[in-house]
Amino acid sequence: MRRKIVAGNWKMNKTFQEADELINEIIEGLEDANHKGVDVVLCPPFTFMEMTTDYAQESEYAVGAQNVSSFDSGAYTGEVSAKMLHSMGVEYCIIGHSERRKYFNETDEQLTQKAELLLKYNILPIFCCGELLPEREAANHFEVVKSQIENTIFKLEPLDFAKVIIAYEPVWAIGTGVTATSDQAQEMHVFIRNLISEKYGKEIAKNTSILYGGSCNAINAKELFANPDVDGGLIGGASLIAIDFLKIIESF
Ligand code: PGA
Numbered sequence: 001m002r003r004k005i006v007a008g009n010w011k012m013n014k015t016f017q018e019a020d021e022l023i024n025e026i027i028e029g030l031e032d033a034n035h036k037g038v039d040v041v042l043c044p045p046f047t048f049m050e051m052t053t054d055y056a057q058e059s060e061y062a063v064g065a066q067n068v069s070s071f072d073s074g075a076y077t078g079e080v081s082a083k084m085l086h087s088m089g090v091e092y093c094i095i096g097h098s099e100r101r102k103y104f105n106e107t108d109e110q111l112t113q114k115a116e117l118l119l120k121y122n123i124l125p126i127f128c129c130g131e132l133l134p135e136r137e138a139a140n141h142f143e144v145v146k147s148q149i150e151n152t153i154f155k156l157e158p159l160d161f162a163k164v165i166i167a168y169e170p171v172w173a174i175g176t177g178v179t180a181t182s183d184q185a186q187e188m189h190v191f192i193r194n195l196i197s198e199k200y201g202k203e204i205a206k207n208t209s210i211l212y213g214g215s216c217n218a219i220n221a222k223e224l225f226a227n228p229d230v231d232g233g234l235i236g237g238a239s240l241i242a243i244d245f246l247k248i249i250e251s252f
Pocket of ligand 1: 175215234236
C-alpha cells in the first residue's frame, strides 16, 4: 500500500550512548510533531537494534535494518539473517544501497536473494537504485535505474513485489550536499512508476511507495515531497540530528 515514509539511515555513525540520546530526542519530538499519515522508520546499525526496537514499543516509529544476509541461516560468520531481524521486531530493511554496491561489491543476484528472504520473514525491503554522476552526464540515468530494477526486484512475484518500497538515490547526491532538483526527482519517480506499471500493472504501480534519497534535508524536503510521485525520503546525514529529522518528517 502506498504510504508516506521518512526513513533515517544512520549508516556507521553514533556510539551506544549517542544513539540512545538521538532516539530519545526523536521520541520526544514525535510526541509534539505533526507527523500524521507519515510512517517514520529508524535504521540504526545492528548493534543498536535491540535498543531501538525496545524504545519503539512506546513510540510511533518503526525499525529498519541497513543490511541483511543473502543466506537464510547457518555457518556464515559475521552475517545477520532476515529471520533474526524479524524475531527482534524489525519491519523494514534497506537493500542495494550504493555504498554496499560500491564497497562490498553487492551483486544483483545477492540483492534478489536478500529481497526474497526479507519477504519470507515479513520484512519490507527498501530497495535503493540510482545512477552515478558520469552516467547522468552521459544521459544514461534512466537505463541504469531500469537495469538495476529489472535485474533484482522485478524477479519477484507480483504479490511480493507489491510489498517493496523503492528509494531513488542518485549516487552523486548522497552525502554531497548536492540534491537532485525537484524536477529531476519527479521525472525519475514517474519513470520508475511507469516501469512498474508495464511489468506488474497500473494498480501495483499506483500503490508502490517511491522515496527520494540524497542530501535531502530540513530545507529542501518540502519541495521534494511536494512532487506527486515522491512518497517520502531516505535520509542519511540529516537523520543523525533529531531536530533536522523531525523537520523533514513535518515537511509533508
Ligand atoms: P544523505 O544519504 O542524506 O546523507 O545524502 C542518503 C542515503 O545514503 O540514504
